[in-house]
Amino acid sequence: MATYIIGLILLIMLAFACRHIWHNFSSGKHDCCGTGGDSCGGCCNCKK
Amino acid sequence: MAEMTLHENMMSVALTGNPNTGKSTIFNEITGARQKIGNWPGVTVDKKEGHVTHEGRHIHIIDLPGTYSINARSPEEKIVIDFLMENKMDLVVDVIDSSNIERNLFLTVQLLEKGIPLLLDLNMQDEAVRRGIKIDVKKLEAALGFPVLLTTGRDGKSIKNLLNVVTSIAMDGYGPSERLQAHIAKVKEIEASGLTGSDLQEAIIKQRYAFIDSVLKETVEFTRPGATFSEKADKILANGVLALPMFLVILYAVFQIVFEWIGQPIADALDEFIGGTLTDTVSESLASLEVADWMQSLIVDGIIGGVGSVLTFVPLIFMLFFCLSFLDGTGYMARVAFIMDPIMRRAGLTGKGVLPLMMSFGCSVPSIMGARALDSEKDRKLAILAAPFLTCGAKLPIMALFAAMFFPDNAANIVFLMYIIGVVMAIVSTKFLSATKYKDETATFLLELPPYRMPDMKTVLLETWDKGKGYLVKAGTIIFAGCVLIWFLGAFNSSGMVEDQSESFLASIGAVVGTLFTFHGFGNWEAGASVISGILAKESVISTIGVLYGLPDISAEAEDAVETAEALGTTGMAAAFTGLSAFAFMVFSQLYTPCVTALGTIKKEANSWKMMFFAAGYMFAVAWIISLIVYQVGRLLGFE
Numbered sequence: 001m002a003t004y005i006i007g008l009i010l011l012i013m014l015a016f017a018c019r020h021i022w023h024n025f026s027s028g029k030h031d032c033c034g035t036g037g038d039s040c041g042g043c044c045n046c047k048k
Numbered sequence: 049m050a051e052m053t054l055h056e057n058m059m060s061v062a063l064t065g066n067p068n069t070g071k072s073t074i075f076n077e078i079t080g081a082r083q084k085i086g087n088w089p090g091v092t093v094d095k096k097e098g099h100v101t102h103e104g105r106h107i108h109i110i111d112l113p114g115t116y117s118i119n120a121r122s123p124e125e126k127i128v129i130d131f132l133m134e135n136k137m138d139l140v141v142d143v144i145d146s147s148n149i150e151r152n153l154f155l156t157v158q159l160l161e162k163g164i165p166l167l168l169d170l171n172m173q174d175e176a177v178r179r180g181i182k183i184d185v186k187k188l189e190a191a192l193g194f195p196v197l198l199t200t201g202r203d204g205k206s207i208k209n210l211l212n213v214v215t216s217i218a219m220d221g222y223g224p225s226e227r228l229q230a231h232i233a234k235v236k237e238i239e240a241s242g243l244t245g246s247d248l249q250e251a252i253i254k255q256r257y258a259f260i261d262s263v264l265k266e267t268v269e270f271t272r273p274g275a276t277f278s279e280k281a282d283k284i285l286a287n288g289v290l291a292l293p294m295f296l297v298i299l300y301a302v303f304q305i306v307f308e309w310i311g312q313p314i315a316d317a318l319d320e321f322i323g324g325t326l327t328d329t330v331s332e333s334l335a336s337l338e339v340a341d342w343m344q345s346l347i348v349d350g351i352i353g354g355v356g357s358v359l360t361f362v363p364l365i366f367m368l369f370f371c372l373s374f375l376d377g378t379g380y381m382a383r384v385a386f387i388m389d390p391i392m393r394r395a396g397l398t399g400k401g402v403l404p405l406m407m408s409f410g411c412s413v414p415s416i417m418g419a420r421a422l423d424s425e426k427d428r429k430l431a432i433l434a435a436p437f438l439t440c441g442a443k444l445p446i447m448a449l450f451a452a453m454f455f456p457d458n459a460a461n462i463v464f465l466m467y468i469i470g471v472v473m474a475i476v477s478t479k480f481l482s483a484t485k486y487k488d489e490t491a492t493f494l495l496e497l498p499p500y501r502m503p504d505m506k507t508v509l510l511e512t513w514d515k516g517k518g519y520l521v522k523a524g525t526i527i528f529a530g531c532v533l534i535w536f537l538g539a540f541n542s543s544g545m546v547e548d549q550s551e552s553f554l555a556s557i558g559a560v561v562g563t564l565f566t567f568h569g570f571g572n573w574e575a576g577a578s579v580i581s582g583i584l585a586k587e588s589v590i591s592t593i594g595v596l597y598g599l600p601d602i603s604a605e606a607e608d609a610v611e612t613a614e615a616l617g618t619t620g621m622a623a624a625f626t627g628l629s630a631f632a633f634m635v636f637s638q639l640y641t642p643c644v645t646a647l648g649t650i651k652k653e654a655n656s657w658k659m660m661f662f663a664a665g666y667m668f669a670v671a672w673i674i675s676l677i678v679y680q681v682g683r684l685l686g687f688e
Binding site: 002006007013014016017018020021022028039 | 521525
């Protein structure tokens with residue numbers, strides 16, 4: 001049972017990770033660019 | 049009705065001005081955003097937007113890139129002109145460096161000539177006062193016909209005052225003074241005089257400066273003409289003989305801080321926690337819950353082993369970003385451009401190219417984007433192709449790990465050497481490309497040296513956190529997903545789960561890639577698999593190695609060498625690499641194809657798939673050749 005629960009949690013985490021990666025890829029945003037406020041930092045061209 | 053009220057309460061404000069006048073600081077103070085601040089020109093290469101509510105009014109603020117004029121010579125100048133001409137703003141705030149008012153007013157006058165009403169924000173008052181510059185605000189307002197305000201960007205009172213003025217001012221009550229109208233009429237006369245090309249430009253520039261001089265004579269008083277602190281400091285730091293050695297000393301000090309004094313001891317403690325306490329606790333908990341063996345392997349070997357090996361380096365990354373942000377804030381980075389100009393010029397770039405390239409020590413993505421600030425197409429392309437050779441924060445863990453494992457007595461020096469190799473290759477490659485692929489003339493180098501300032505610690509810490517946070521987010525997402533993928537490929541083959549990783553999918557793929565490195569000393573499948581994963585993200589090289597070898601605690605401290613050697617004995621990594629092949633692997637990792645995000649940015653910036661594929665292939669080839677030379681020459685010299 002524990003295996004299934006942990007597996008489910010990992011799957012959810014993986015889905016979020018993939019969603020984040022896809023969002024970055026499709027918007028041209030990079031994590032290093034910073035995440036403050038409405039700005040993407042001075043280095044990136046954030047398409048919201 | 050509700051819509052009407054909302055509309056009435058909203059206003060749009062643009063911040064414009066010369067580079068390095070503190071626009072981004074003001075923007076950040078107002079919006080609470082963490083836009084990158086650098087005490088050198090060209091930090092903001094694209095417009096940034098933010099929002100704030102003040103006195104019941106909702107303000108939409110746009111921070112435009114700094115520009116010296118609006119002649120559309122560079123992309124950021126074009127952004128400013130296009131934006132101001134195409135968008136109707138409620139207010140345009142012209143942020144002016146009070147300590148350099150004459151040159152700053154050139155852009156102001158140009159904007160006023162275009163009929164754009166301005167609120168003149170004479171910023172950096174603290175700097176002007178230090179320099180003994182006294183500005184008569186009322187007289188300046190009368191001379192131009194537009195409102196003038198004094199501010200000091202980092203001062204909360206100034207910002208509040210600026211916001212009060214922004215929300216209450218009625219620009220309808222202002223318009224060009226008779227004097228300004230006379231100047232505009234003269235400019236129109238010159239334009240109609242029949243002059244063309246550079247003669248026309250020269251005549252107009254002369255007229256503008258004559259107008260500015262006449263205004264400043266009546267409005268500005270210089271009371272302390274002696275040498276400033278910056279001028280005195282530059283006698284040492286930008287001195288023709290001492291500048292380069294001083295730069296190297298400062299760079300070396302940064303490395304000592306990061307790898308020896310502060311960063312590494314914290315990294316070691318974290319490593320001990322992740323590799324010891326955390327791994328043991330999780331293993332015991334999973335065993336007691338009777339979780340399936342493969343799931344235990346996925347969590348302990350795959351996720352903790354992979355993500356953990358990347359997280360261990362977070363303190364080093366934070367320390368490095370802190371040091372770079374601090375140096376940025378002092379104004380020293382602009383001197384670095386000045387110091388490096390003769391060297392960069394020999395390579396086919398100008399010293400101005402150093403500024404975006406310096407960002408590459410954090411991440412090559414902003415560096416590639418920062419190349420926009422360079423003056424010619426050739427310089428931009430050369431800088432884009434040079435940036436990925438430098439050691440970004442993501443390559444740092446690879447260097448730190450290999451140096452600690454194979455050169456425990458000289459870890460910091462070996463990492464420093466890798467940084468130097470990156471810099472040298474960036475210069476050599478630029479020279480090669482400027483002599484072959486991009487042969488145009490090198491543009492003139494014009495860069496303003498800003499005064500030295502004590503950096504605002506809040507800004508430095510926020511910037512450090514922001515960049516470091518990005519690294520943490522990456523560890524939790526792309527590295528996490530990569531670790532699961534690598535674990536899966538390493539644990540399965542077409543017949544199901546395997547006991548021995550050398551029979552896995554990953555071994556098959558890695559073995560194919562590994563054959564490329566047979567003569568480099570690391571032709572094993574594990575290295576091949578790491579190289580592939582490194583194209584996804586450079587940190588993945590380490591997380592892959594972590595998963596494949598199940599690395600235990602590794603320390604870079606010389607006194608821990610025996611412990612490190614013992615730890616190495618428990619992994620297959622000791623047998624897979626010798627000192628020389630590890631060094632060749634480090635050189636390859638330093639120089640080879642940038643990560644997919646950097647490649648995507650190259651495509652976007654150069655607007656060319658061809659350039660992106662060229663960058664990927666060219667860097668792989670350079671890395672392959674240099675790494676081969678290092679290994680083979682090393683062998684000839686008797687190294688192992």
